[in-house]
Amino acid sequence: MACEQELENILAWWRTHTLDSEGFVAELDNNGQRNVHAEKGIILNTRILWFFSELAIQRPALECGDLADRAFDYLTDHFFDEEYGGLFWSLDAAGQMCGDKKQTYAQAFGIYALSAYYRLTKKPEALAFAMDLFRLIEQHCLDRASGGYVEAKSRQWEPLVDVRLSAKDDNAPKTMNNHLHVLEAYTGLYLANPTRETEQALRNNILWMCERIADADTGHLKLFLDMQWNDHSSCYSYGHDIEASWLICEALEVLGDEVLLNRFSPLVVNLAKTCLAEGIGEHGQVLDKFDKTSGERHPESEWWVQAEAMVGFVNAWQLTGDEKFLRATEAVWVYIQQYQLDKNLGEWFWYSTLDQARGHQHYKMGFWKAPYHNGRAMLEVANRLSAACQKSE
DSSP states (O other): OHHHHHHHHHHHHHHHHSBOSSSBOSOBOTTSOBOTTOOEEHHHHHHHHHHHHHHHHHOGGGOOHHHHHHHHHHIIIIIBOTTTOSBOSEEOTTSOEEEOOEEHHHHHHHHHHHHHHHHHHOOHHHHHHHHHHHHHHHHHTBOTTTOSBOSEEOTTSOOOSOOOSSTTSOOOSEEHHHHHHHHHHHHHHHHHOOOHHHHHHHHHHHHHIIIIIEETTTTEEOOEEOTTOOBOOSEEEHHHHHHHHHHHHHHHHHHTOHHHHHHHHHHHHHHHHHHHHHSBOTTSOBOSEEETTTOOEEOOOBHHHHHHHHHHHHHHHHHHOOHHHHHHHHHHHHHIIIIIBOTTTOSBOSBOHHHHHTTOOOOSBBTTBOSHHHHHHHHHHHHHHHHHHHHHO
């Protein structure tokens, strides 16, 4: 299967090119050249830990548990704030803290990664660390008046004026992106540690995503919200719409509440339908976003959008049996092979080669780019299609 082979290719590239003396390098450009001044980010390092842990669980024959151990050791030795708890945002090139804010999104990725590592190793310290992060989010970031989570706190868990995840984001106290990845993290935590406490938190997050953030009328997600959940978004994100469609479905299935599953499955399918109806480019790829002010669709193709589109469309096909979703998956995979893969040096480009010809350039590995989106997509699609083939035999 092509996805299975690409999964092995991704593993080989990261094992060969990204290790430094202790952990993983911070940044490599499209030619494999290292930026020795780049900061080491928590998002990159938690996503690395998640991928190698999950891959070692599901594909033990690939023997990548050592990479998960390496990522766990570096995370706990360098990113953990021993004074105030939680995970630092970034380290300098020497591994010393340089970004100390407590982004809720970052703590969530810590939970996601540590939960997978615990499922792999059964090390009690990994689960204890994940639960510490979980309780810090619930203590300091939960909005007890209206529900949901604020975007960020200071190192000491005090309010911040600027809570943005990145420079391109609006300075909104609540965001879709934060809640989507807390949902993802709590799904992983419940798999690792199914207690009454983690069950209730997962249930709350499903309700917030489905009732407050997903818009059943438009088939899109609300991206930036105020404390009362009022929408202030200027665009739709096709990539997040299709990613959320399958992550919400996964959360519902892991929770195992048939009432909620039946209630929200139509919403999950609607997100995928809307993406397919509105977000497909001329080459079969999923476009970046739609600007509600100008009415324009942004044509850029980023690696993560195509990866999540494959899983989201396969998931919609599994739910509905509608072949149009399977054809959409195939079209995205053809696009990835033609324009997103680096056929010479390996891994996936951030921007497709079509976008690079228009002047868009970015690193191949860095603060925001790990083997998480594309590695997970290859793993998910291979598993789902294999299961479908076995079912039909």
